Amino acid sequence: MHTPRVCKILKVESEAENIKTIYFKDRRTSSRIIPGQFIMVWIPGLDEIPMGVSHTGLNSELAITVEAVGEATEKLCSLKEGDVIGVRGPYGRGFSPPGLNNLIIGGGTGMAPLMPLIELCVREKINVNVLLGGRSLNKTPFIKKLRDIFNPKLECFKVTTEDGSYGCRGFVTDLLDEIISKNSFDRIYACGPELMLKKIYDYCTEKKLPLEVSLERYIKCGIGICGSCYIGSYRVCADGPVFKIAELEKIRNILGEWTRDSSGRLIQL
Amino acid sequence: MHTPRVCKILKVESEAENIKTIYFKDRRTSSRIIPGQFIMVWIPGLDEIPMGVSHTGLNSELAITVEAVGEATEKLCSLKEGDVIGVRGPYGRGFSPPGLNNLIIGGGTGMAPLMPLIELCVREKINVNVLLGGRSLNKTPFIKKLRDIFNPKLECFKVTTEDGSYGCRGFVTDLLDEIISKNSFDRIYACGPELMLKKIYDYCTEKKLPLEVSLERYIKCGIGICGSCYIGSYRVCADGPVFKIAELEKIRNILGEWTRDSSGRLIQL
Amino acid sequence: MNFLETALGSIKLDNPLIIASGVLGTTAEGIKLLYEKGAGAVVTKTTTLSSKPGYANPTVVSTPSGLLNSMGLPNPGIEEMSREVASACCEGVPVIGSVAGSSISEFIEVAKRFEDVGVIGVELNISCPHERVGLIGQDCRLTYQVVKSVKDSVKIPVIVKLTPNVTNIVEIALEAVKAGADALTAINTVKGMVIDVNTGYPILSNKFGGLSGPAIKPIAVRCVYEIYASEVKVPIIGVGGISNWRDALEFLMAGACAVQIGTSLMKGYQVIEKIKKGLTGYMKKNKLKKLNQIIGISHKRC
């Protein structure tokens, strides 16, 4: 059950600088996954790392979107059609089902696990507003995909880049006030750098908004048993990776402040 | 799965001299058993032996009918209401479903696995003729039970005793000619001492009658893996204990001639 | 009335269900939660003097009725771990510190640091099948030396965790007791391996790992039974494949005074209360008052 299932890579798309989207099929994952859940991706002989699922298609097709930040992700980004990876999962607790009016906020590859949620909303004609933040046009994934999705109703999709090379210049959090004042959201979903999430958390706490965020910690077992991924008394792999605002309340002193490395040592963020 | 399930004894009936019928409940057995299949009965601290099931009732009630012939069976016969035994199974291949007109031949406790078949026929109003052989009235089990069942249609139930203390004097095989000449049977079922079965087999072969017999060999695993219970290339526990006449054909040189003891040594019957 | 009280020598436990080392007992908040969820005590992740990152992933993989892991004893080092443990101990959680090291002095140092922060005992991990420390528990002389040295250096009870990966577990158990062990934990995981047949790669980055879960229960029960039947007279903690109260009872009957659970926590924390409830129900139904009445009774049934 918790054994990697080896899958052939069907297609690799360049998503942005150093970011690739990798397509493959895995029936077990695709038949069970809830947006926000993650899988463990095995690169034989090298590593096994947690990855959000950035697309769920027909015929068990899935995709992950990987940013090359180290050895394993670099290797993943270098794989070609026909190469193999192993996957196990899906694991963890995903996002709640969307409400009537939804806001989705992604920072960089943090948008990955939010993509299937957007796909779901669009498919089911549920109102969804998307904010995507990145460093620059070249470095921000999903811009084209989201533009294609949102072209018919452009007002719902906004991008910020730090250098202003696309969309508004600045941070995605800069747009919060405007969008939230104009709308009433049943759900706000966010994933991205933890400092961004912390900001969003503070904002939503103040305004009492129904936030859910997906967090990252060092994942080893992925099945809630090894104690590698604690954030407070929550295991990110089993109790998360998605946490609701009431849960975030309990770990607000850790959020954006502390993480743990592979040995369990506390590391300042 | 092949672990003894401990059951309380509900009731013990004296069936004949040295023969007891022991009632208990086991849902797994009762929900799966086909007449002719057997169970392994564990007497904690002593032994585990194969037993036919001599009754299947409502609410998972079952019974075994045990003749005290050695240590384990003597101990079983001494158990009282409230004592416990362990059972696993049901195992092996049971009898084929009855035809329109059926003959059942039992010798002594050999009648035990045939009792549920009789109960079935009576319940479903299927024509069934029963011959029961024993040494004497006191030593022959099931006489009363069968008389109670057959009272309304007495013609179908005949008993022979070697000493003539009940029914006809002689062997049950003495009645074959008469009953078979008067009827046309779709199925003949037999169980009892192997020499009796051998006689019936020879008779049925000559007359080309559709015989099925239940055999006994030394059972250890009960699940077809240890090779203790071979008769020819058949495993009594898994391929039997019920064999059809075409199969008996292949082991006719062994039937009634040879068996094997606990070590696998050939023993002349 | 508490039917489940038990004692490991001088260690009194409210209930016999201890969380096994390496399974979620890695941080203060994790340890506290496990206690809140009903554990009688919590063993920490095995700790060494300096921090260890553990092996690269994959570090776990499923097997039939089991789990194979080779975490590689990742831990933040005793400095940081003792802070986590101190916080739990302060709140009254009965914590057992799991100790390992690459030298006798490291074992002693880590054990003493645990003692300083108030653990109720230390458990010496000389039994990890995929670690060098595992070699200690496969050797009588090394076992004696390590246990004796730690025993001479701390006042709290010293529990020794044994490996099944030996020719004769009783021999090692006797050696540990001779060296002063106050209790024994049996068993650590069984050395195993899984190969992915699609690629030919051993799945674990470390190739070999330790097998846990229901698959190893018959091995663990056998070990506990063998030790209890021997001249060893110290309390035994049974561990290996316990996932329900009947499993726990099996170990008690084999001779364990307490049990540990690891892999079955995969199914959620509620397994702790479920096992306790099942055991309590069994005690009541059979009109038993103390676990002592069932501990080791299998040895009288022959």
Add this chain to the structure above:
Amino acid sequence: MNFLETALGSIKLDNPLIIASGVLGTTAEGIKLLYEKGAGAVVTKTTTLSSKPGYANPTVVSTPSGLLNSMGLPNPGIEEMSREVASACCEGVPVIGSVAGSSISEFIEVAKRFEDVGVIGVELNISCPHERVGLIGQDCRLTYQVVKSVKDSVKIPVIVKLTPNVTNIVEIALEAVKAGADALTAINTVKGMVIDVNTGYPILSNKFGGLSGPAIKPIAVRCVYEIYASEVKVPIIGVGGISNWRDALEFLMAGACAVQIGTSLMKGYQVIEKIKKGLTGYMKKNKLKKLNQIIGISHKRC
């Protein structure tokens, strides 16, 4: 084209699927049937000089993903067993005689009698965890003595069956090879125990038994891998928990030239053909011609 041919030194097999000792290979007709059902060879039930009744029942009990047995080596003795085997050998069935004894001379005598009736090799059972013979395979010196003595007395290949119930299986393997073993079988069952919690009784009459089936596969694969990685250069026969072609492949990749199946025959004889079909399919799909191309390849994947 036969994709599945394999060789154990001078023993050539049509396919690598051998029936493990003690599993149905007790009589001439049983052995013949197993061969008809597709086995590459059949190992007999372990045979001693005189007949042995084995232990009282219960002799088997289920465990999670496994089976625990303590048959107690029931066998009719070599006199009668050699008649059964002769009949199978005469018809061309490749039979391997499994040998045990309570003395070196008994091992020799039984092996010679098997040789006389035409077996293709003998397998020395020095590894039953619930038998005195099992002690041999837990001791280097005894292993050497028994293997050497038999080796000096017969001309046919001598296979030595190893136990996992040791601290270091490679050590024993090396000893067996030094003594002349032509091939090694790994593994025999793992020592275990099951207690019935309703009554407190150990279920097996012998209390302890040997664990087999999928539960032990990771242990068996590890043993094969360890031996193949060592200086041992004789062919290895892998056994333990194989129930489908992927399992068989896992052992081949770990370094086994052939495999044995035991417990999975519980599911019926068709498991033999299913495994062969699966392996053949795998060979074709991957454009492989000989099993040699996959034997041990895991050792190159690191």
